[in-house]
Amino acid sequence: MRQVAFIYGPRFKEYDLGPSHPMRPARVERTYELIRACHLLEGENVLFSSPPVAEESRIALIHSPEYMEAVRSPDEGRPMPTPAEFGFGTSDNPIIRGMYDASALVAGASIQAADLVADGKVSAAFNPAGGLHHAHRARAAGFCVFNDVAIAIAHLRERCGDGVKIAYVDIDAHHGDGVQEAFYDCRDVLTISVHEWGRYLFPGTGYPEDLGEGEGEGFSVNLPLAPYTTDEVYLWAFREAVIPLLEAFEPDFVVSQLGADTHFRDPLTHMNLTTHGFAAVVDEIAARAPRWIATGGGGYDLTVVPRAWTLAFARMAEVEPPELIPESQAHLYRSSNDPPRLHDDEAPAVSEKKISAARHFAEEMVGELRGRVFPYHGLSAGE
Numbered sequence: 001m002r003q004v005a006f007i008y009g010p011r012f013k014e015y016d017l018g019p020s021h022p023m024r025p026a027r028v029e030r031t032y033e034l035i036r037a038c039h040l041l042e043g044e045n046v047l048f049s050s051p052p053v054a055e056e057s058r059i060a061l062i063h064s065p066e067y068m069e070a071v072r073s074p075d076e077g078r079p080m081p082t083p084a085e086f087g088f089g090t091s092d093n094p095i096i097r098g099m100y101d102a103s104a105l106v107a108g109a110s111i112q113a114a115d116l117v118a119d120g121k122v123s124a125a126f127n128p129a130g131g132l133h134h135a136h137r138a139r140a141a142g143f144c145v146f147n148d149v150a151i152a153i154a155h156l157r158e159r160c161g162d163g164v165k166i167a168y169v170d171i172d173a174h175h176g177d178g179v180q181e182a183f184y185d186c187r188d189v190l191t192i193s194v195h196e197w198g199r200y201l202f203p204g205t206g207y208p209e210d211l212g213e214g215e216g217e218g219f220s221v222n223l224p225l226a227p228y229t230t231d232e233v234y235l236w237a238f239r240e241a242v243i244p245l246l247e248a249f250e251p252d253f254v255v256s257q258l259g260a261d262t263h264f265r266d267p268l269t270h271m272n273l274t275t276h277g278f279a280a281v282v283d284e285i286a287a288r289a290p291r292w293i294a295t296g297g298g299g300y301d302l303t304v305v306p307r308a309w310t311l312a313f314a315r316m317a318e319v320e321p322p323e324l325i326p327e328s329q330a331h332l333y334r335s336s337n338d339p340p341r342l343h344d345d346e347a348p349a350v351s352e353k354k355i356s357a358a359r360h361f362a363e364e365m366v367g368e369l370r371g372r373v374f375p376y377h378g379l380s381a382g383e
């Protein structure tokens with residue numbers, strides 16, 4: 001069994017963007033409660049760790065001083081200067097009190113995950129509150145204030161020195177634009193984002209031709225997939241395009257954003273994965289991540305996200321989770337008289353025509369990546 005850390009603190013719930021906001025703190029709280037109820041924190045190979053708030057110098061690795069100051073202003077009772085310029089005051093990113101500390105805690109948790117792995121205390125660490133991949137250097141976006149994943153990668157680069165190679169694998173339904181942007185000209189960080197096609201989904205970016213610039217050319221990888229993409233189509237594309245690149249890069253660390261909003265029940269997206277497909281993708285990453293930092297991310301159906309992340313954590317810890325949801329949590333997941341299961345027991349109803357269109361699109365995008373990106377990594381475009 002693998003040595004693994006679970007990073008959690010009750011103060012994660014302070015990352016609360018309001019009662020009608022889809023980014024509900026219960027997503028993370030219920031994940032913790034379900035993982036605990038499944039006895040996954042009791043193994044001798046599991047380290048439970050409470051996160052500290054990230055120091056300013058860590059946040060400044062990615063964010064500008066002006067932006068950090070703006071994020072802090074409401075906490076100090078001052079109005080934020082030019083909120084629109086910093087991406088605030090929208091329904092996605094409202095201005096809330098306590099925003100700086102709540103965001104710095106999420107970043108602190110991802111840094112702690114990175115440190116535990118880099119120190120060799122564990123070989124994998126999971127921060128379910130992390131994965132705020134849309135935050136830019138000086139702008140909040142898509143529910144994200146501080147980009148904890150980019151901060152953790154920058155922190156690892158600083159502490160491990162030049163030449164350390166980090167692969168970032170983002171399976172959230174939305175493009176991991178903030179992380180890509182932070183390392184766009186860098187060849188030591190390979191960013192890979194698999195997401196729903198930007199034509200239909202926020203933030204509208206992430207195409208195969210966006211492959212990095214300067215020294216980083218060929219080290220930003222984008223695999224868009226069509227609405228209605230199923231487990232089978234997703235896994236095929238992931239194995240054909242992502243795995244060869246990940247293996248060719250030979251990273252020292254893998255940082256993965258495990259957003260669960262590709263699920264067919266997710267209210268914000270149009271993908272059609274089940275927990276079986278999600279867990280199989282996590283397995284593909286696990287097999288290639290001897291040193292692994294994983295975070296949560298998107299996922300907005302409260303009956304799905306805790307199950308998906310519990311399954312992911314069980315895979316990280318290399319233990320078999322129970323088939324049924326423990327009685328103490330069952331009421332949160334029950335949709336019929338049957339005892340609720342950890343895995344989905346139903347699949348989405350999708351017409352063969354839509355599946356075939358999604359498959360065709362995936363084949364096209366995999367072909368694009370083979371032609372545009374594979375040659376940078378010594379892989380043949382025809383493989």
Ligand SMILES: [Zn+2]
Nearest residue numbers: 172173174298
């Ligand atoms: Zn998302």
